[in-house]
Amino acid sequence: MPQTRMQLVVTGDDFGYCPRRNQGLVECFLSGGITTLSLLVNGSAAQEAADLAKRHSIPLGSMLTCLKECPCAPDYSSPPW
Known part of the structure; x- marks a missing residue:
């Protein structure tokens, strides 16, 4: 019986927040x-x-x-809505 192959996907969030974060996330991606x-x-x-x-x-x-x-939209988190 063939073994099931699994892959772990690790996602870096907030790419585009600021240039410094962008550079750090690129470095993390390039290093694996x-x-x-x-x-x-x-x-x-x-x-x-x-x-x-x-x-x-x-x-x-x-x-x-x-x-x-x-x-990207108005703040509806507080009354009045």
Whole structure:
């Protein structure tokens, strides 16, 4: 009977938050510590992050922030709604 093969995927979050975080996440990816990154598409350094991902062939997912930094929607976390 063939053995089941498993793979661990480790995702680095908030890629695109700032240039310093971008550089740290790229270094982690290149050293093998993480396998994919989650791009904070409305982060202040998102374009730089996308360029870095393309340059280094880094697999990306995407995420939005709704409440902090540069929100993509109004803050509905407190009344009145």
